[in-house]
Amino acid sequence: EAGVAQSPRYKIIEKRQSVAFWCNPISGHATLYWYQQILGQGPKLLIQFQNNGVVDDSQLPKDRFSAERLKGVDSTLKIQPAKLEDSAVYLCASSLGAGNTIYFGEGSWLTVV
Amino acid sequence: SQQGEEDPQALSIQEGENATMNCSYKTSINNLQWYRQNSGRGLVHLILIRSNEREKHSGRLRVTLDTSKKSSSLLITASRAADTASYFCATDGGGAQKLVFGQGTRLTINP
Numbered sequence: 001e002a003g004v005a006q007s008p009r010y011k012i013i014e015k016r017q018s019v020a021f022w023c024n025p026i027s028g029h030a031t032l033y034w035y036q037q038i039l040g041q042g043p044k045l046l047i048q049f050q051n052n053g054v055v056d057d058s059q060l061p062k063d064r065f066s067a068e069r070l071k072g073v074d075s076t077l078k079i080q081p082a083k084l085e086d087s088a089v090y091l092c093a094s095s096l097g098a099g100n101t102i103y104f105g106e107g108s109w110l111t112v113v
Numbered sequence: 114s115q116q117g118e119e120d121p122q123a124l125s126i127q128e129g130e131n132a133t134m135n136c137s138y139k140t141s142i143n144n145l146q147w148y149r150q151n152s153g154r155g156l157v158h159l160i161l162i163r164s165n166e167r168e169k170h171s172g173r174l175r176v177t178l179d180t181s182k183k184s185s186s187l188l189i190t191a192s193r194a195a196d197t198a199s200y201f202c203a204t205d206g207g208g209a210q211k212l213v214f215g216q217g218t219r220l221t222i223n224p
Contacts, residue, residue, distance in 0.1 A: 004155075033212075042201055042214035043156070056211055091155060093212075099143060099163075099205070102212055104156040 002026065004105035006092050012111045018080035021108040025073070025094030031055075033102065034067055034077050035091040043091055049075065050097075082112045118215050119202060125221040132189040134218040136202030139183065143205050146212065147176060147187050150199045159187070159200075192222045 005024040013019050025032050030051050035043035046065065048056040052072040060067070064083070069075040079086055089107040120135045136145070144163045148156040160176045162169045162185065169176050175188040189196055199219050203212040 035214075040216075042203075042216050045211055045213070048211060093156075101158050101161050102146065102203075103158060104148070106155040109153075 004092055004094055004103055006090075006105040006108050008108060009106065010109045010111075012113060013082055015084055015112050016081040018078065019082060019110060020076055020078045021090050021092075021110075023075045023077070023092030023105060025075070025092070026103055029094035029096055029103075030072070031095045031097055031102075032069055032075050033091075033093040033095075034075070035093065035104075037089045037091055037107070039088070046077070046090075079110075082110075084112050086110060087112045119200070119218040121218060122216065123219045123221070125223060126192060128192060128194055128222050128224050130192055132192050132196070132220055132222075134187045134200050134202075134220070136185045136187070136215060137183060138185075138202075138204045138215075140204075140206055142180070145178060145185050146203045146205065147174075147185075148201045148203060148214075150201065150217070152198070156201065189220075194222050194224050196220060197222045 007022050011019055032049045034046045036046050037043040046060045047067045049069045052069050067077045089109050091104050091107045093102050093104040095102040118137050144161055146161045147159040150156050160169055160171050162176050162178045173190045178185045199217040201214050201217045203214045
């Protein structure tokens with residue numbers, strides 16, 4: 001079974017530029033998550049989708065971050081404009097739903113210079 | 114905000130020894146999940162333990178859960194160099210199933 005796919009794996013951009021990350025969850029998984037993990041810390045939830053609807057985006061900095069899951073499968077996370085403190089790993093995860101295991105992708109590593 | 118708090122923050126042991134990591138949390142949960150993260154990699158799921166379970170095993174891993182103390186422990190027996198990684202506990206408080214992670218324990222196995 002294929003896992004959660006993410007791209008790109010690595011990205012270096014200058015501050016004030018924009019970047020987009022893509023995620024393809026495990027087939028059949030209705031719930032999709034984007035987490036931000038700053039070096040040395042645990043992952044922090046940015047946004048959670050159930051199919052193509054947003055369940056929780058309370059910790060998403062909406063002035064610069066946006067995410068969509070238009071057809072209820074793939075998802076894109078965008079940052080515009082990027083700040084130095086956005087340097088982190090952006091982890092996508094998916095699950096069948098409540099009470100089930102949540103599976104993570106390898107992450108997209110962002111460095112803002 | 115972080116829900117789980119892992120203890121210790123860092124642990125260094127000799128190969129072959131057992132490693133124990135603890136996790137405490139604040140609110141009621143539906144389940145608690147343990148993950149491993151190798152340097153530069155994503156999170157690998159290890160074990161999910163539900164709130165009505167007290168202990169689960171998977172190979173060399175043993176997880177306990179004490180809901181009265183709001184704590185869990187992960188035991189790795191007969192450690193190997195390949196077990197060197199960061200270990201995170203994450204709590205699922207139910208409802209929309211949002212995993213909240215702790216800061217992790219950095220485990221180093223010395224050959």
